[in-house]
Amino acid sequence: MIRLENVSKIYDENIKALQDINLTFKEGELIVLKGVSGSGKSTILSLIAGLSKPTRGEVIVDGKKISKLPDHFASSYRRDNIGIVFQRYNLIPTLSVTENVLLPLFPLNLPRDEMNLKAQKVLKQFSIDHKAGVIVKNLSGGEQQRVAIARANINNPKIILADEPTANLDEKLSLEFIEILAEMKSHNRTIVVATHDPLFFDLDIVDRMITIEHGKML
Amino acid sequence: MFLTPETIALSLLNFLIAIFATIAFINGIKIVLYYDKEGTSAYQYNLERVSYLIATIIKFIFYVKIPLFIFFIYTLDTLSNLLPGAMCAAGVVTATVYGTPLLFLKILNLYVFAFWIVLNNEDMKYEDQPYLKSKFWLYLAAYPLLIAEIVLEGITFNALDLSHVVDCCGAIFSTTSQTYMAYVLSISPSILLGIFYGVFLLMILFYFLKNRYIFALLNIIFVIISLITLIAFFGTYIYEQPMHHCPFCLLQKDYNYIGYLLYIVLFIGTFFGFVIGLIDFKREQLQRYFHISLLYNTIYVGVVSLYPLIYFYKNGVWL
Numbered sequence: 134m135i136r137l138e139n140v141s142k143i144y145d146e147n148i149k150a151l152q153d154i155n156l157t158f159k160e161g162e163l164i165v166l167k168g169v170s171g172s173g174k175s176t177i178l179s180l181i182a183g184l185s186k187p188t189r190g191e192v193i194v195d196g197k198k199i200s201k202l203p204d205h206f207a208s209s210y211r212r213d214n215i216g217i218v219f220q221r222y223n224l225i226p227t228l229s230v231t232e233n234v235l236l237p238l239f240p241l242n243l244p245r246d247e248m249n250l251k252a253q254k255v256l257k258q259f260s261i262d263h264k265a266g267v268i269v270k271n272l273s274g275g276e277q278q279r280v281a282i283a284r285a286n287i288n289n290p291k292i293i294l295a296d297e298p299t300a301n302l303d304e305k306l307s308l309e310f311i312e313i314l315a316e317m318k319s320h321n322r323t324i325v326v327a328t329h330d331p332l333f334f335d336l337d338i339v340d341r342m343i344t345i346e347h348g349k350m351l
Numbered sequence: 352m353f354l355t356p357e358t359i360a361l362s363l364l365n366f367l368i369a370i371f372a373t374i375a376f377i378n379g380i381k382i383v384l385y386y387d388k389e390g391t392s393a394y395q396y397n398l399e400r401v402s403y404l405i406a407t408i409i410k411f412i413f414y415v416k417i418p419l420f421i422f423f424i425y426t427l428d429t430l431s432n433l434l435p436g437a438m439c440a441a442g443v444v445t446a447t448v449y450g451t452p453l454l455f456l457k458i459l460n461l462y463v464f465a466f467w468i469v470l471n472n473e474d475m476k477y478e479d480q481p482y483l484k485s486k487f488w489l490y491l492a493a494y495p496l497l498i499a500e501i502v503l504e505g506i507t508f509n510a511l512d513l514s515h516v517v518d519c520c521g522a523i524f525s526t527t528s529q530t531y532m533a534y535v536l537s538i539s540p541s542i543l544l545g546i547f548y549g550v551f552l553l554m555i556l557f558y559f560l561k562n563r564y565i566f567a568l569l570n571i572i573f574v575i576i577s578l579i580t581l582i583a584f585f586g587t588y589i590y591e592q593p594m595h596h597c598p599f600c601l602l603q604k605d606y607n608y609i610g611y612l613l614y615i616v617l618f619i620g621t622f623f624g625f626v627i628g629l630i631d632f633k634r635e636q637l638q639r640y641f642h643i644s645l646l647y648n649t650i651y652v653g654v655v656s657l658y659p660l661i662y663f664y665k666n667g668v669w670l
Contacts, residue, residue: 139391186400188393200391203403206478 134160134323135181135292140190140200142176142348150176151348154190158325160291163318163338166327168345174327177345178294181325182215183207194292212237216285220297222277224284226270230261233269234284251287259283259313275306282313293317295326299333307332314338353433357426358508364419365501371408376494378405379487386484402483409490410471413464416497420461421611423504428602434517440599441520447510453503460500463493465622466629473630482630520597524582532582536596540584547580551652554624558645563637566644567628573648574621581613581655588658593670613651620647 135158142151151173158164166174179185180192183199184207192200194214202210224233231252238248256262261279264272269280278298285293295314299307307330315338318324326333333339344351382402387395427440437443444450467489474482524532550573557566582596589606590597601610624644627637663669 141393143393186396187391188396189391191391200396201388201399202478203399203475203480205475 134158134195135325136191136193137177137180138191138193140180140187140192142173142180142185143188149348151180151187154348154350156343156350158323160323161318161321162340163314163324164326164341164343165333165336165339166325166343166345167329167334168327169329172345173348174345175296176348178217178296178325178327181292182217182294183211212240212288214291216288216290216293218278218281218285218293218295218298220300222281224269224277224280227268229266229268230256230272230280230283231265233280234287237284237288255283255287258286258316274301275309278302278306278310279313282310286317291323293322293324295324295328297328297330298326299328299330304332311336311338353430353508353511353513355426355429355433357422357429361419361423361426362505362508364415365504368412368415369498369501372412372494372497375405375408375412375490378402379409379490379494382487383484383491386487388479388483402487406471406475406486410468412497413468416464417461417468420457421615423457424599424602424614428599430511433513434511434515435513436516436519438519438521438600439597439603441523441597442517443511444599445523446512446515446517447507449503449507449510453500453507456496456500456503460493460496461618462622462625463489463496466626467493469626470630473632473636520600521595524596524598532596535579536583538583543576543580543583547576548652550576551648554645554648558641561641563627563641566641567625570621570624570628570644570648573624574617577617577621577651577655585655585658587670588662591662591670609654613654616647616651616654620644620649620651624648 135156137154137156140151140154140156141149143149154173154177156177166177168174176185180187180200181194183192183202186200190200191198194210197210199207199210225236228236231249234252234255235248238251243251253262253265256265259279259282261276261283264276264280269277272280278301299310302310311332314324314326318338334342378401382398382405385394386398386402424440427443430443431437431439431441434442434446437446444454467486470482470486470489474480474486524536550569554566554569554573557569578598581601582598586596586598586601587593589601589609599610600606601613602608603610621644623640627640627644632640659669
């Protein structure tokens with residue numbers, strides 16, 4: 134489903150984030166990308182999401198060459214196929230939970246009723262529906278995490294990318310997040326988690342663990 | 352050089368446009384030579400980013416240049432107040448040997464620049480950008496025209512001489528002078544009108560037959576015959592003077608600036624008619640351009656036809 138072929142990514146000042154990476158992720162797999170900060174895990178996620186382009190090589194998702202897409206098509210691809218859970222959640226703090234979750238739907242010009250129905254469903258799925266009208270900045274870290282996950286799922290994406298999702302959570306909330314991952318996996322989502330949290334390293338739900346070091350696969 | 356606010360504004364804009372156009376030209380050469388749609392090298396990815404940026408630069412240059420044509424015509428009209436002998440923009444255009452070629456070049460460029468914009472819009476609609484190389488090839492061809500226009504415009508403004516008495520439009524568009532214009536004006540109005548309305552009717556026919564190539568060809572003929580009939584026939588009814596054939600006085604307040612409306616409508620109608628013969632649009636887009644073209648051409652025909660009819664209704668005679 135997802136293929137990275139001979140992918141290298143070099144940032145300014147010759148920082149080699151990735152070097153000749155070859156990876157394949159199958160549909161419905163949960164893969165953990167493991168490595169220290171700066172190893173290149175997040176770069177892999179941003180390439181799969183079409184947020185950035187490789188310096189060399191190719192990223193292919195469902196037969197579509199993502200790395201060759203013009204920017205405006207990459208945005209549409211991302212909107213339709215990808216849900217992203219960021220380390221710092223990237224929510225808009227002054228909007229309510231529902232408004233944050235609805236954001237990915239606005240470009241689709243759906244009827245308002247349909248949008249609200251989708252929001253209610255996804256908030257309920259991730260057990261945050263009781264906070265629907267609360268302004269996000271007044272939520273705890275764990276609750277914000279759930280809102281971010283709900284937002285990532287509202288378009289029913291095929292691929293979920295999570296970048297250090299438990300970095301700001303305590304162990305209890307991290308375990309709750311892992312339960313949510315298990316649920317998403319049960320819906321046949323392809324999930325890629327970039328983390329250095331040891332909690333992920335011994336999980337049954339993880340299909341594969343890939344170690345990245347200095348931009349290379351070990 | 353005439354340093355009026357209008358000429359200064361035009362010159363400054365032209366200077367900026369020339370700089371960005373040259374940057375785009377240099378990068379355009381690299382794109383047409385080395386762009387490889389299937390390539391995954393670092394150079395190719397860089398070219399893809401560059402092509403997006405350069406296409407945006409070119410798009411904005413042309414977005415500015417097209418309305419700037421109207422401002423240029425307006426500038427000529429204001430300059431006519433300063434040149435002894437000139438009554439309208441026609442006197443300014445013919446005041447130097449560069450004016451007429453500049454005007455024709457500007458009209459040609461108008462179509463070329465607008466065509467590039469349409470081609471670019473079409474290219475950006477598809478993930479694989481099917482017209483990417485074509486649009487950059489077209490830009491490489493358009494660049495010398497753009498620079499020639501800018502240079503010629505500067506030379507024209509520079510060559511205008513306040514101490515030199517120029518011809519007024521009455522002399523330039525006279526039926527008695529030994530010029531091509533006098534020859535055109537001497538053609539019988541019934542022949543010219545026959546061609547004008549005949550071409551328009553054929554356009555309607557091929558609009559319904561949806562033959563885009565013949566429709567495009569008819570639009571090319573239509574723009575030429577429209578300008579000729581406007582000068583030779585319809586203009587006289589707008590001025591209500593049988594010997595006044597100037598295509599520039601129409602732009603003045605005395606005639607309610609009707610020239611701006613006529614020229615803009617004619618440009619839009621003929622441009623979209625012409626462009627469907629060159630690009631293989633999707634059915635829906637093709638239909639839209641057919642509609643736009645016929646609609647604007649019909650407005651043009653309607654407005655110019657109204658003047659003789661109103662004149663006849665008011666006076667009971669033809670000019």
